[in-house]
Structure formats: C-alpha cells, structure tokens
Amino acid sequence: MATNYNYSPGCGVCLGVFHILFGLGSCACGVAAIVLHAYVAEIAVGIWAGVVFYAITGILALASSTRNNSVITAYYVMALLSVFVSMGQMGLYVWAVINEVWTCFDSLYWQFNGSCTETQIRDLIMHAILLLLAFLEWIIAMVSCCTACTCCFNNDVAPTQTVVIHSMQQPVLQPLPTQGGPAVVMPPPQAEYVGSYSGGGVPTNIAAPPAPGYSEKPQLPPYPAAGDPLVYHNPTFDQAMPSGDISALPHPPQAQTQAHNNATYY
Numbered sequence: 001m002a003t004n005y006n007y008s009p010g011c012g013v014c015l016g017v018f019h020i021l022f023g024l025g026s027c028a029c030g031v032a033a034i035v036l037h038a039y040v041a042e043i044a045v046g047i048w049a050g051v052v053f054y055a056i057t058g059i060l061a062l063a064s065s066t067r068n069n070s071v072i073t074a075y076y077v078m079a080l081l082s083v084f085v086s087m088g089q090m091g092l093y094v095w096a097v098i099n100e101v102w103t104c105f106d107s108l109y110w111q112f113n114g115s116c117t118e119t120q121i122r123d124l125i126m127h128a129i130l131l132l133l134a135f136l137e138w139i140i141a142m143v144s145c146c147t148a149c150t151c152c153f154n155n156d157v158a159p160t161q162t163v164v165i166h167s168m169q170q171p172v173l174q175p176l177p178t179q180g181g182p183a184v185v186m187p188p189p190q191a192e193y194v195g196s197y198s199g200g201g202v203p204t205n206i207a208a209p210p211a212p213g214y215s216e217k218p219q220l221p222p223y224p225a226a227g228d229p230l231v232y233h234n235p236t237f238d239q240a241m242p243s244g245d246i247s248a249l250p251h252p253p254q255a256q257t258q259a260h261n262n263a264t265y266y
Contacts, residue, residue, distance in 0.1 A: 002069040009065035016061025022137040023054030038123040079144035089134035100124040
C-alpha cells in the first residue's frame with residue numbers, strides 16, 4: 001500500500017468538511033424546490049449532485065488523511081468531476097434566476113410591474129441559494145484538485161533525516177595508586193555518532209565506534225583493607241610455565257603500608 005508523504009492530511013480533512021456541508025445543503029435545497037414546485041425543480045440537480053458528487057468527494061477527502069495513494073487518487077478524480085458538475089449546476093440555476101426575474105418585469109417597457117407573486121419570489125430565493133452553493137462547491141473542488149494532484153508522483157519513499165546522537169558511556173573505575181587516598185574515577189570521553197534513518201521513531205542498530213584514545217585494558221583490583229593479603233591477578237601468567245622460572249612474572253604493585261607486604265600471586 002503506497003503512502004504519499006508529500007500530501008497534507010490536514011488540508012484534505014478541512015476541504016472534506018466543506019464538501020460535505022455544501023453537498024448536504026444542495027441536497028436539502030433541491031428537496032425543498034421540488035416540494036415548492038419551483039422552476040426546473042423536476043431535474044433535481046441539487047439532490048443528485050449534492051449526494052453523488054459533493055458528499056462522496058468530501059468523504060474521500062476525510063479518508064485521505066491516511067495518505068493512501070489510492071484514496072488520494074480517487075479523491076482527485078471525484079474533485080475533478082465535482083468541478084464540472086458544479087459548473088453545470090451554476091448554469092442551470094443562472095437560467096432559472098433570469099427566468100424568474102424576467103417574469104417580474106414588463107417585457108415591453110422593461111420596468112418592474114409588480115406582477116411577481118409570493119411564489120415567484122420564494123422560487124427566486126431558492127434558486128439563488130442553489131446557485132450560491134454551486135459556486136462555493138466549484139471553488140472548493142478547484143482547490144481540492146490542486147492539493148490532491150500529488151497522487152501522480154512517486155512519493156512512497158519516506159524523507160531521510162540525519163541526526164546526531166550524543167552517547168554517554170558508563171564511567172570505568174580505574175584506581176590510581178595514591179597516598180592512602182580513595183580511587184580516582186576516570187570517565188572516558190564522550191562520542192558523537194551520526195546516522196541516517198527513514199521515517200519516524202528512534203534509529204536502532206547504529207554501530208558505535210570506540211571513543212578516540214580509549215582502549216579497554218586490564219584493570220587493577222582495588223587495594224584490600226589493612227590486614228588482608230594483597231591478591232594480584234596476572235592476566236599474562238602462563239600456567240604451563242615451570243614453577244622455577246619467574247622471570248616473566250611482572251612485578252606486583254608496591255604496597256603503601258606494612259599491611260600490604262603479604263601478597264599472593266596466582
């Protein structure tokens with residue numbers, strides 16, 4: 001299901017509301033014109049144009065908020081048909097208004113002769129309302145065609161964004177030999193990672209390069225308390241080496257107090 005990311009769903013919803021309002025208004029006035037036996041009311045343009053074209057165009061405009069390219073295409077086609085239907089409705093009711101006005105004037109002297117009855121005035125008002133609704137629908141349908149014409153382009157690719165992520169690594173406890181003081185924590189430097197991703201959400205699975213100048217090295221254990229033997233972990237110690245050859249053993253750290261003299265190596 002193709003998605004059109006260049007289409008504005010808010011604009012489509014707003015136009016859809018106007019389509020439905022003008023369609024229902026045109027349908028109601030068309031029914032009233034038939035009840036009042038108005039001129040050209042038997043054609044019922046306001047009814048079928050308001051329901052079949054204007055209201056359905058509005059429903060498709062509301063459904064286009066999902067940015068489905070097929071729905072937007074159907075909305076564009078119905079809006080284009082509504083342009084021509086509203087133009088035909090305008091032409092019909094312009095003729096109806098002219099006919100009603102013509103009967104209220106003396107055709108010989110072109111003067112108002114007061115022969116307009118209450119029924120003619122009522123029909124004139126009804127035709128004027130239908131003409132106004134058709135004109136407003138024509139404007140909205142033209143705007144809908146302009147906003148929905150993006151369905152003809154290939155817009156199913158989400159826009160790519162580039163973000164910078166600041167990563168804070170956990171500080172590593174690296175005890176330094178001090179004169180009986182506490183161990184000093186040396187946090188590694190921060191690193192910035194740049195990644196590209198498509199669509200919304202948070203990017204995942206971005207390879208994080210190691211911080212410059214930082215390498216994981218064997219850490220010395222903290223100094224034991226006074227009276228405890230000093231245990232030194234030698235990662236380079238080879239257990240297969242003869243017990244008499246201790247030249248490869250590194251020197252253990254020097255104890256700062258008399259309590260650190262008793263050390264055990266393994």
